[in-house]
Amino acid sequence: MRITMKDVAQRADVSIKTVSRVVNGEGEISEATSRRVQEVIDELGYRPNRMARGLVTQRTNSIGLVVPNINNPFYPEVAEAVMSTARVSQHHMLLCSHENNYQEQQAILDSLVAQGVDGIIIFPALHGVEPLIRFSKSFSPLVVVNHEVDHPGIGVVRADIVKGAARAVEYLVGKGHRQIGMIKAERSPANRRWREQGFKQALAAHQLDFRETALVAGDSAASDIDGGYAAARELLTRHPDITAIFCYNDLMAIGAVRACQDMSRRVPEDCAIVGFDDITMASIVRPALTTIRINKYELGAEAARQLLMLLDDDSREASHVVLEADLIIRESA
Amino acid sequence: MRITMKDVAQRADVSIKTVSRVVNGEGEISEATSRRVQEVIDELGYRPNRMARGLVTQRTNSIGLVVPNINNPFYPEVAEAVMSTARVSQHHMLLCSHENNYQEQQAILDSLVAQGVDGIIIFPALHGVEPLIRFSKSFSPLVVVNHEVDHPGIGVVRADIVKGAARAVEYLVGKGHRQIGMIKAERSPANRRWREQGFKQALAAHQLDFRETALVAGDSAASDIDGGYAAARELLTRHPDITAIFCYNDLMAIGAVRACQDMSRRVPEDCAIVGFDDITMASIVRPALTTIRINKYELGAEAARQLLMLLDDDSREASHVVLEADLIIRESA
DNA sequence: GTCAGTTCCGACAACGTTGTCGTCAACGCT
DNA sequence: AGCGTTGACGACAACGTTGTCGGAACTGAC
Numbered sequence A, B: 001m002r003i004t005m006k007d008v009a010q011r012a013d014v015s016i017k018t019v020s021r022v023v024n025g026e027g028e029i030s031e032a033t034s035r036r037v038q039e040v041i042d043e044l045g046y047r048p049n050r051m052a053r054g055l056v057t058q059r060t061n062s063i064g065l066v067v068p069n070i071n072n073p074f075y076p077e078v079a080e081a082v083m084s085t086a087r088v089s090q091h092h093m094l095l096c097s098h099e100n101n102y103q104e105q106q107a108i109l110d111s112l113v114a115q116g117v118d119g120i121i122i123f124p125a126l127h128g129v130e131p132l133i134r135f136s137k138s139f140s141p142l143v144v145v146n147h148e149v150d151h152p153g154i155g156v157v158r159a160d161i162v163k164g165a166a167r168a169v170e171y172l173v174g175k176g177h178r179q180i181g182m183i184k185a186e187r188s189p190a191n192r193r194w195r196e197q198g199f200k201q202a203l204a205a206h207q208l209d210f211r212e213t214a215l216v217a218g219d220s221a222a223s224d225i226d227g228g229y230a231a232a233r234e235l236l237t238r239h240p241d242i243t244a245i246f247c248y249n250d251l252m253a254i255g256a257v258r259a260c261q262d263m264s265r266r267v268p269e270d271c272a273i274v275g276f277d278d279i280t281m282a283s284i285v286r287p288a289l290t291t292i293r294i295n296k297y298e299l300g301a302e303a304a305r306q307l308l309m310l311l312d313d314d315s316r317e318a319s320h321v322v323l324e325a326d327l328i329i330r331e332s333a
Numbered sequence C: 001g002t003c004a005g006t007t008c009c010g011a012c013a014a015c016g017t018t019g020t021c022g023t024c025a026a027c028g029c030t
Numbered sequence D: 001a002g003c004g005t006t007g008a009c010g011a012c013a014a015c016g017t018t019g020t021c022g023g024a025a026c027t028g029a030c
Helices: A005-012 A016-023 A031-044 A050-057 A074-088 A102-115 A130-138 A161-174 A190-205 A221-238 A250-262 A296-312 B005-012 B016-023 B031-044 B050-057 B074-088 B102-115 B130-138 B161-174 B190-205 B221-238 B250-262 B296-312
Strands: A062-067 A092-097 A119-122 A142-145 A154-159 A180-185 A211-215 A244-247 A272-277 A290-294 A320-323 A325-328 B062-067 B092-097 B119-122 B142-145 B154-159 B180-185 B211-215 B244-247 B272-277 B290-294 B320-323 B325-328
Touching (some): A005 A016, A005 A031, A016 A031, A062 A296, A074 B074, A092 B092, A092 B102, A102 A130, A102 B092, A130 A142, A130 A154, A142 A296, A154 A161, A154 A296, A161 A180, A161 A190, A161 A244, A161 A272, A161 A290, A180 A190, A180 A221, A180 A250, A221 A244, A221 A250, A250 A272, B005 B031, B062 B074, B062 B102, B062 B296, B074 B092, B074 B296, B092 B102, B102 B130, B130 B142, B130 B154, B154 B296, B161 B180, B161 B190, B161 B272, B180 B190, B180 B221, B180 B250, B221 B244, B221 B250, B244 B250, B250 B272
Parallel strands (some): A062 A119, A119 A142, A142 A154, A154 A320, A180 A211, A244 A272, A272 A290, B062 B119, B119 B142, B142 B154, B180 B244, B244 B272
Antiparallel strands (some): A290 A325, B290 B325
C-alpha cells in the first residue's frame, strides 16, 4: 500500500494541504508544525507521487533524449552528460533512439509527449528539420543538437564542424601535404556536409585540388570501419599521389589506417590519416588517431543546461550555442 | 491547450467513458459509435494523457534501467536491447547510472519509484545485494543482471562467467600453455570473483599453478587499459615463464597486449592474451582480441522480456536465466 | 475595545483518466 | 404479456496531488 499525503496528514493531525506545503517548502507554515509533519514523513517514508503532482502541475520532471543510435560510441558520452546535468535539478532522462528512421522519430516524439516529458533534446534523423519545426509548434521546449535550425522556439547546440574540418586541412598543409583526399559519408543530410564544406574551403584557400571518395555506410561501428577501409583503398588506387586522408569520422579513419597498412603505406610517414569526433577508441588504436575532437560531454551538458533554462523560464529566448572542434594531434598524422 | 477525452466526447456527442472504451478497445461498444469516436480522435489528434491514466491504473508504461556507468562500452549495448524489447510492448526506458556508488543507487531507486516506473532492471553497485532485497519488498518487479541473488521476488539474468573463464583456460591449455597468469580487478565484489573462480577451477583440473596479479582500477576505459598495462608488466616481471594471460576484461587485455609489446614479447607467439566481454573494440585493436563473449544484447533483451512478463502477470514466479559465455578466437591467443 | 493586518492553516475544486454500477432499450423465451 | 438476459452506454466516484480562497487566531495601534 502506497503512503499518501492523506496518511501523513492524519498521523500528524493536520490537513493534506499542510503536508503539501511542507513537502514543497512553501513557507506559510509555523516552525513547529513543519517539523512535526517532517518527522511523520520520515517515519512513514512518504514520497510524493509524481504522477499525481504532474497531473495538476503539468510537469513530470523528466526530459527526453532522442539519439540516432545508442551503439555509436559517440552518443553514450552525450547521454551521460545530459543525465548528470539533468540530475542536479531533479530531472530524469528518458532515452530513445530512432535509428535514423523518420517514422520512428515521429513515433518517439509523440510517445514522449504522451508520456508527459517536460522537454526534449534531439539529434534529428536524416530527413531535414521541417518535421521538427512543425512539432515544435505543439510542443516546447525543444533543443536540437548538431543541426542548424532557425526557428524561434527551438534551441540549438552544435559543434563548429566546418571550422574543425578546416583545421584538419590546415594542419596537414602545414605538415607539407599537398595532395589531400577525403572520405565522406554518402548518407549525409545537409548538416553532415559541414565536414565537406570545411574541407573544400580550406583546400581552396591553399589552391589545392579536391579529391574525395564517397562511401555508403550503415550504422554499425563495424560497417563504418569496413567502409573506411574500402574507400581508402579506392582513393589511394585512383590517386596514388595522395599523402594524406581526412575522414568523416574516427571509425572510417581506423578502416583507412588498415587499408594503408595493407597497401604497404606506413602511417603517417607515407600517408597521414585524420579522423573526426575523437571517440575513446581513437586514442586506443595503434597508431593512435590524430583527429578533430567534438566535446561530446560539453555538447550534452550544454543542451541539457539550455533545456533546463527554457523549462525554468518559458519567456526565455531559445539560443544557439556553437562549440569549438579542436585538433588533437596523436600518431596518425 | 491539450486535447482531452472531454473534448472528444463533446464533439462525438458521447460520454467520456465511451471515449475511454474506444481508446482502450474495451469492446462493449457498437461498431457505429466506435468508428465515429475514432474519427473524432484522429481529427482532433487526441492522445491519452499517461499521467492521468497512470494515476488511476498505477502504471506508467515506463521501466527503469540502472547501470553502473554508461561510458563503459558494455552498457550501451545492453541499453539498446532493453529499449528495443520494451518498445514492442509500448514501454519507455528511463536510464540512470549509479557510478558504483551505493548512496547514488539508493537515491536513484527511490526516485524511480516516485517517478512511477512499472519495473526496474538493475546492474547492482558493488555493495552486495541486501539493499536490493530490502528494496524489493516495497517494490516489484525487479530484475537483477549479472549478480546472483536468491530472493523469490527478484528475477535474475546473468552470464555464466565461471564457465566462460574456465573455457578460456581450457583453450589456452589446449594450445600447450602451462604457465598461465591472470589479471583480476581488485574492486570486485562477490560476483566479480566469478572469473577468478572459473580460472582457478580450470587450472586445478589440470594440476597447474596459480599465478595472478590484482589491479586496482577506476571506472574509465582509459584507467582499465592503463591498469591492465601495469599489471601485465608486473606479472611478467615476477613470473617470466608465463606464456599466457587471462584478463578480467577486454580493456585490461588491451593494456596487457601493449605491455607485452613494450617488453618485446610478441602476441600471441611469446605471450597469449585472452580478454573478457567481447566489446566492439576487441575486434578492432591489433592483434584482435581472443576473448570470452558475453552476449550483451541477449542479456538486456532477456532481462527486459522477464520484466515485461512479470509486469503482465504478477502471480508469475521470477526466474533465473543463465546465458552461455562463449570463447571467441581471434588473434591474441 | 475595536479594527486592520498578519500568520497559519483547512475545505474544496480542479487535473484527465479508469472502475463500478446503474439505466434503458431490445431481445428471446415461456 | 411477463420475465430474465444481454448489449450499449452514461453518471459518478475514485486516484494523489496542487491552487484558490477564505477563515480563525493572533498581533499591534489607537
